[in-house]
Amino acid sequence: MRKLKRNKVLLAHGGGGRLSDELIRHNIQPRFKDSISRLYDSAELNINGQSILFTTDSYVIKPLFFNGGDIGRLAVCGTVNDLAVAGSKPVALSLSLIIEEGFDFELLEKILDSLSTSAKENNVSVITGDTKTVEAGAADKIFINTAGIGVKVANPLPGFDRISVGDKVLINGTIGDHGLTILSQREGMKFESELKSDCAGLAELTCKLFQNIPGIKFMRDPTRGGLAATLNEIAKETKLSIIIKENAISVKPAAQMAADMLGLDVLNIANEGKFVAFVSEDAADECLKMCKEHPLGTDASLIGELVQTYNLPVVELETKIGGKRIVQMPYGRELPRIC
Numbered sequence: 001m002r003k004l005k006r007n008k009v010l011l012a013h014g015g016g017g018r019l020s021d022e023l024i025r026h027n028i029q030p031r032f033k034d035s036i037s038r039l040y041d042s043a044e045l046n047i048n049g050q051s052i053l054f055t056t057d058s059y060v061i062k063p064l065f066f067n068g069g070d071i072g073r074l075a076v077c078g079t080v081n082d083l084a085v086a087g088s089k090p091v092a093l094s095l096s097l098i099i100e101e102g103f104d105f106e107l108l109e110k111i112l113d114s115l116s117t118s119a120k121e122n123n124v125s126v127i128t129g130d131t132k133t134v135e136a137g138a139a140d141k142i143f144i145n146t147a148g149i150g151v152k153v154a155n156p157l158p159g160f161d162r163i164s165v166g167d168k169v170l171i172n173g174t175i176g177d178h179g180l181t182i183l184s185q186r187e188g189m190k191f192e193s194e195l196k197s198d199c200a201g202l203a204e205l206t207c208k209l210f211q212n213i214p215g216i217k218f219m220r221d222p223t224r225g226g227l228a229a230t231l232n233e234i235a236k237e238t239k240l241s242i243i244i245k246e247n248a249i250s251v252k253p254a255a256q257m258a259a260d261m262l263g264l265d266v267l268n269i270a271n272e273g274k275f276v277a278f279v280s281e282d283a284a285d286e287c288l289k290m291c292k293e294h295p296l297g298t299d300a301s302l303i304g305e306l307v308q309t310y311n312l313p314v315v316e317l318e319t320k321i322g323g324k325r326i327v328q329m330p331y332g333r334e335l336p337r338i339c
Helices: 018-032 071-084 105-121 177-187 203-212 226-238 253-262 281-292
Strands: 043-047 050-059 088-100 125-134 142-152 168-171 216-220 241-245 276-279 301-307 315-318 324-326
Touching: 050 071, 071 088, 071 105, 071 142, 071 203, 088 105, 088 203, 105 125, 168 281, 177 253, 203 216, 203 281, 216 226, 226 241, 226 276, 226 315, 276 281, 281 301
Parallel strands: 088 125, 241 315
Antiparallel strands: 043 050, 050 142, 088 142, 168 276, 168 301, 216 276, 241 301, 315 324
């Protein structure tokens, strides 16, 4: 398919879907092809025989405070999780703030307190950083950038090249909670059962899994673009197809109601305390059992498997009523500014 030439960056380029993928693969990655090889959540660095993992992320969420968290907690948990799913134990973070002129000091301190508390909860230290201020109107209140380092715990590290036909797909809980919480608060929507973001640090659980279950082939946190984007990326990278079962994917009733009211597919909605693991068939049950023994994995389930591709790799959903449909890579516009 011929790539459409675009003259301007669109908001959808930051949505985690097809346009984000285009931006990275066609505009960014080719200019760093000698150093960026695979698009993992974190990069491995070998320094004097010691292996560490490194990642970075930026947070521009709106609203800054939401049910279940805020931009400070999100910055810590998001960075910790990028290190965790890549097979490391997070140890340290940097913190950079871009603050708009006129931002309320009381709100700033509330965010910093939350950030500090979240770092302690996740056993990481904030060791360096930077602060910039910009003129009123040049930003939207406050943006946060973090970088993180972790110590390798998985051996070998998870990778696309380890995934094979027959591997099972596991997710550690319900989907759509974070993105739908953000959108419902923006829209002033109320539900009988209140929506709450799943924002949480996953490292304690992932480290336990990597250290005890060699059959874990790959892991990723389905943030922007949700489960649909994550699975489509895996299919594209491995050239294998993925079949998932709708009745195995857990969705809270309030989240499903919000998605239905807004005309959104819950598979496309961002998560912030979830991981998708690709596990060998003989290790899948053990991995599921270990997840369910942890507070962040009580709703874990095996939702599908990798199968051979006969034409182009696709993600296929077996519906609750026995039908089938293709799960496409999201375009990228459904939920801007959710992380």
